Amino acid sequence: MQSRFGSLVKQLKFRILLPPSQNFVAFPKLLYPTSGLLFSPTTYSTVCQAQEESVEVDIRDQPKNSAEVLRNWGCSDTDISKMFTRRPVLRSTDLNQLQSKLNVLSGLGITAPQLVKIINCYPRFLSYRFNHCIDERLEFFMRLFVSREVLVKAIVRNPSLLIYDLHNKIKPVIKLYEGIGLSMEDLIQMLLQRATLIPRTSFNDEKMEYIRKTRLSTDSRMYKYVVTIIGVSRLETLSQKISNFEKFGFSEDEIFGLLGSSPLVFTLSVDKVQRNMTFIIGKMKFPAKVILENPFLLYSNLEAVLKPRVFVVGKIQEMGLDLQIKGPRMLTALRMTEKRFLKAFINCHPKDVADELMEFYTNAKSVKRLAEDYSKKNFHQGFPF
Structure with missing residues (x-):
């Protein structure tokens, strides 16, 4: 009897892992009798044996590793494999901490596929202590995003919202944009669109002057894009991009007018703008200022769109085909979808001619930029704007 009693007390050290209904703290008289047994010795022995077996079973049922915790939470084996591949240290993470964080995500309504997406972009996400003082943070976000659906969308897009310092980082940035004139809806x-908005935003007098030079009102549809792009960009990067446009003969008013009408041109790298502009001026023989009305020429992929289509036009003229593609019609051809371009300028010819043009077009698209692989693998400037 004493041996059984001692064994049971030793196993009760694991009672925190048991469901509340199996926590024996509620039965002090049974475990620590002071004025005689409440049951006969036989009954007492039977109850102790049943309780001891229950403790052993429950301890055995507890997850033994992080894979089991994730599986119980709702992740498939494929999901778990993807997350472990992206973040191997998850295999040995603290199970109680992991479960606590998963409980927070469950409360938000985040699903297993969404968690896989988060880990793929932010491998260290589950290593951060975002479950600490979470109530105040979620209360603030619910007021900000209004609905839980929008909040979940924002967190999946930028999980760091659960990690950034609420009082010293998130709130000041939001207040800053409100002071500049962004409505809460635009903010x-x-x-939702810019994951780097919170950590990278900074403003000074020079940046505010750039915003004023666009001459956009706070009611303008483009205002929110201009303000956020300038807000997250480095000042030296903005200066480099302005200087790059000036090299092609643009005045300051034209540059900031372009920024105001098509803000995303300032998210393009200096190298891309230089290469596209050189091709537009040198090969297409268009004036540089054509992009003020047709900024899509800067966004288009030089190797996959501009060069192949311009070369096909040259081939058509070389073959003496009765198809004029000049000026405005050239711009229309460059703006078309792939399917529409093929139908309008290649498949419209007799089959033998169309086959020859298609072969030429395919070969033109397969020509890669010189040293393209080297530039992509070994040259990295970090944040693009």
Whole structure:
């Protein structure tokens, strides 16, 4: 009897892992009788044996590793494999901490596929202590995003919202944008689009002067894009991009007018703008200022769109085909979808001619930029704007 009693007390050290209904703290008289047994010795022995077996079973049922915790939470084996591949240290993470964080995500409504997406982009996400003082943070976000659906979308887009310092980082940045004139609706839209908005935003007098030079009002549809792009960009990067446009003969008013009408041109790298502009001026023989009305020429992929289509036009003229593609019609051809371009300028010819043009077009698209692989693998400037 004493041996059984001692064994049971030793196993009760694991009672915190048991469901509340099996926590024996509620039965002190049974475990620590002071004025005689409440049951006969036989009954007492039987109850102790049943309780001891229950403790052993429950301890055995507890997850033994992080894979089991994730599987119980709702992740498939494929999901778990993807997350372990992206973040191998998850295999040995603290199970109680992991379960606590998964409980927070469950409360938000985040699903297993969404968690896989988060880990793929932010491998260290589950290593951060975002479950600490989470109530105040979620209360603030619910007021900001209004609905839980939008909040979940924002967190999946930028999981660091659960990690950034609420009082010293998140709130000051939101207040800053409100002071510049962004409505809460526009701010939420930008938070959903730009994952770097919170950590990278900074403003000074020079940046504010750039915003004023665009001459956009706070009611303008483009205002929120201009403000956020300038806000997250480095000042030296903005200066480099302005200087790059000036090299092609643009005045300051034209540059900031372009920024105001098509803000995303300032998200393009200096190298891309230089290469596209050189091709537009040198090969297409268009004036540089054509991009003020047709900024899509800067966004288009030089190797996959501009060069192949311009070369096909040259081939058509070389073959003496009765198809004039000049000026405005050239711009229309460059703006078309792939399917529409093929139908309008290649498949419209007799089959033998169309086959020859298609072969030429395919070969033109397969020509890669010189040293393209080297530039992509070994040259990295970090944040693009």
